[in-house]
Structure formats: C-alpha cells, structure tokens
Amino acid sequence: MSLMIAGTMAFDAIETPFGKTDKIIGGSATYAAWSASHFYKEIKQISIIGGDFPDEEIEALKSRGVSFDGVEKIEDEKSFFWSGKYHLDMNTRDTLITDLNVLEKFNPQVPATYQGADYVFLGNFMPSLQLQIIEQLEHKPKLIAMDTMNFWMDIAMDELKKVIGKVDLLMVNDSEARQLSGEYSLVKAAEKIRAMGPKYLIIKKGEHGALLFHEEKVFFAPALPLEVVFDPTGAGDTFAGGFMGHLAKTDNISFENMKEGVIIGSAMASFVVEKFGPDKLKETNQDDVINRLERFVDLVNFDLNVS
C-alpha cells in the first residue's frame, strides 16, 4: 500500500499585500507531499524538475518518506516557474509569469516500484497527462483523486471530462465547479459533476471552507478564521495532501473518515497560508496539528436541545 502523488515541483515568486518573495520552492506535488507526510510516510512522487531544483529540498522530502523514483530530472534545463500577485481579498490573483521550462517535456511514467499504490492524487496539470498516469496503473487503486483548474475547462474540456470520468474523487474550487457544470447552485453543480463519474466531490471555497458531496450526503468544513492570511499559494494542494495522507494512513474510504480527512486537510491549509511557500508545513509538528484540529472542533461544535 502507498500514496502516489503526481504534480508539479517548481519555483514560485509571490507578491501579496503583505510582502513579496524571490524564487521560492513551490508546485502542487511539493505542497501535497509535505502536507501528506505529516500523516503517512510511503509517498510515491511523480513530477519533473530541472537541474536548478535544490538537492536539500529533495533530501528533506526523502527524509519524510517521499520516493523520487518517479521524479524526472533534466539537468541542463530549468524547473517550472510561476509568478503571481494576489489582490487584497486574497481570493483573486494575477499571473505575472509562467515559464513552463521542463514542464513542456513532462511525460509522466509510473515506475515499477510505484505499482500497487492504493491511494493516488493527481494534482492540477494537463488532463491528457493525468489520464496517461491512470492508464499506466496495473492495480486498481482504492481511491483516485484529482484536482484541475478552469484553464483546462477553457482549452481542453473534452479531454478533461475523459479523466474526470475515470477518477473516484474530484477536487475543484467553487468557480471551477460552476464552470464545469454550468450550474450556479453548488448543490446542482455537485449533482451534475458526480454524474460525470466521480462518486465523491470536494468543492473548495478558500476562506469560506470546503464541501464534500457523496450520494445524498453533504459535509461542510469551515476554514479557520485567521488573523492573517499571508500567502494562499498551495493551500488547495496542502488541503489535498492532508486529506489523502489521512485516507492512506487510516486505509479507510468511508464517508465518515473522509469527513475527518476534510477537516485535516483544512487544518493543514490553515497552517500553510501563514507563511510564504511550504515553510510552515516543514516547521509544524504533531502537537501543532492536534491543537489546530481541536480549534476546528471548537469552531463548529454545538449542542442542539430543541423541543
């Protein structure tokens, strides 16, 4: 059993109302792996990096149980680079630079050592490549989850729907759910999206929390009200990593356990936004995680004594 995570490992340069960074470590698979590693230590990473990706970052992830057998490195090229600037509300951002670099050559291969993974998370990248990974799996996983974004809905909707039809769980944000379904109501959107294939759907609403849909059931996890959201980059991937790490650790895909996974993902996301990049995920220890989870319990816990 293991958890496979596919996605980007990259550099980001970020500007928020609170400050700006030079090139720092980023990428969906980086955030997801750091987050998942708090719960589960057998992580099979699939990505592509350039010669500029720091060895110490690779070593740090390896020491957390992350395998690099599936991470292709092209020595004389550069890693994917993204630069963006957040608006004051932190919910919207402008992309300033997208240098695909090695990502143009991404041709993900599932190594033999990765076969048999029971939990698979496909971060947001080209739908055709997400599909390519699924098609290489020799063993049917217990759960395949995927993320995607509006960009692919604009330019590759048909291919995107093909992948969506092959996964068990889709994670998108609210505007993506609306675009994908053509429905404004998230309840109706969820129904239409589940009809496309995924038995489970998570709609992420940023500072407004996340919804988990399955059959007739719906669960809502709030985001923790924070004094400062310093940098939202990677929050969705961190959420996904915490969620998938919890499922892999407990090896349980019941709706009840997924609810707990959504709370855990939200807790991990509440950490990562407190600093630029994935740094906060590196510093956070198990006690911090448990304390944060208890804040979620306090936040939503109530007794009802209605007669």
Next chain:
Amino acid sequence: MSLMIAGTMAFDAIETPFGKTDKIIGGSATYAAWSASHFYKEIKQISIIGGDFPDEEIEALKSRGVSFDGVEKIEDEKSFFWSGKYHLDMNTRDTLITDLNVLEKFNPQVPATYQGADYVFLGNFMPSLQLQIIEQLEHKPKLIAMDTMNFWMDIAMDELKKVIGKVDLLMVNDSEARQLSGEYSLVKAAEKIRAMGPKYLIIKKGEHGALLFHEEKVFFAPALPLEVVFDPTGAGDTFAGGFMGHLAKTDNISFENMKEGVIIGSAMASFVVEKFGPDKLKETNQDDVINRLERFVDLVNFDLNVS
C-alpha cells in the same frame, strides 16, 4: 419578560434571476417577528406603517403573539416601499426604488406595555432612532442586539458608533464589518468592533454562513447548501429573529446557548430564501424546523480520532 423587535414593516418589489414580484410584504421587523414567533410568543413590535398595510397581515402576526401597541399607523399615508434587483450571484443587488413614505416620520416610542422587555432587537434603521429606543428603556434588558448597514457608516458613522457603544450584540455582514473596523481580516475586525462596546458580534456571510465572536471564542455556523436561493431578501432579519426568539424562549445568554441560536437563525434563514417574501416562514411548522436543524447537525458533525 418579552422580546422587543424594532424595525421596518414595508412593501418590497423584488426581481431575482428566478422571477419578479409585485408589491409584497417586507420589512426587517416583519421578517424578524415571523421568524421569532416560531420560538417565542410574547413579541413587542415597534414600527410605522401606512394605511395601505393589509389588516390581514397585522392579524396574522397578532395571532402569533406579536403586539402592535408600538406600531404607529398613519392612515392617509403609504408604507415604506423598497424595490431591488438581485444579480446572478444573489450576493449583490441594485436598489431600484426607495420610497420612504411614512418612514420619514418614524419617531419610535416604547409603550408602557413594552417596558421590562429582557430581549431587544433593533433592526437596521437610522442610528439616531435606534438610540432613541434604547434611551426610553426603563429596565436594563438582558440583551440588546442591533443590526445596521454600510449606508449609515457612509453618512452617520459618529451616531452609529454611539449606538454600537450601547448594545450587547452587533450583527453585520462581512463587508460591513470590514468597513466599520477598517480591517480586512474578520478576526481583526471582530476585535476592533468588540472594542467599540458590544461583547458579542455576529458576522453574517450570506451563503457562506455566520461567525459568532465573544471574548477569545469564535463559533462558525454554515449556511445550508441549497439547490435554489430564490430570494435572499429578509434572510438577515430572519436570522436575527430566530436567534433572538431562541434566546428569549430559553432565557439564557451563555455562549453555548448563543451558538444554538446562531444555528437556529441559520435554519430559519435557509427557509425564507426558498420563496419570495416571508411566505415560507408562515407555512413552516415545528417539524420542518426540527428536520432542518438536524440537517445542520449532519452538515458539520464529525468525529476526530487523531493520534
């Protein structure tokens, strides 16, 4: 002991993406009283109406335990009239018509029969008149709650802050909390607003739920994900009515009981948006309310088994 509710009783004409109405019954005190009457039957209404306000509406409210001693009626004038059009997202709206009519003469008086009320809700209207009501109270209520809006922050901030300094609980929406405090983070905004006087603060986030702040504590109640939000008019007043009705019924202003009140207010709001005007509040019975409350429990309830 009783619950005093002050606010408008009016006509609205509403246009949403789902349809439009002619003049229908509206007003903050109308919605709040209908909602509160599901939980508590000794309601002291303070408002002003014209000769055009239908007798059957008055009788219907009276039959729910609402006193009209404090509702002034000016026979040969018209009731307050508001007309608005909602955008597709239902979170923003344009005001098309505001005919103040009798509201220009509103000079609220607390009748002798209303003195001794333990729970007071001041709906959104002129801060100077909200203050005038508070100053007429001969007995200190257990809880005075008020609503307001950005309009008064624009034109009467000083007077508004004077009232806010005299109430126990303020209810505003998120953009109003930001405007009032000058803080973008709702956690910081809450801190600054509570420093203005109110020991309790409720920040309403529409479809994204509501936050209750008190001392170091924070509680979050989600909004129920609905297939259709047909007409959001009065949702905030309905929330307030359910919340205050529950406090008055239980005669308990502990934080734990306020949490239950916030859930009850959210449940009542989830009903009212399903139809134009307050109609849904009239049809809803106690079983409906209990069933809806159970959906809230299901929506946020989770077990945490973290080691």
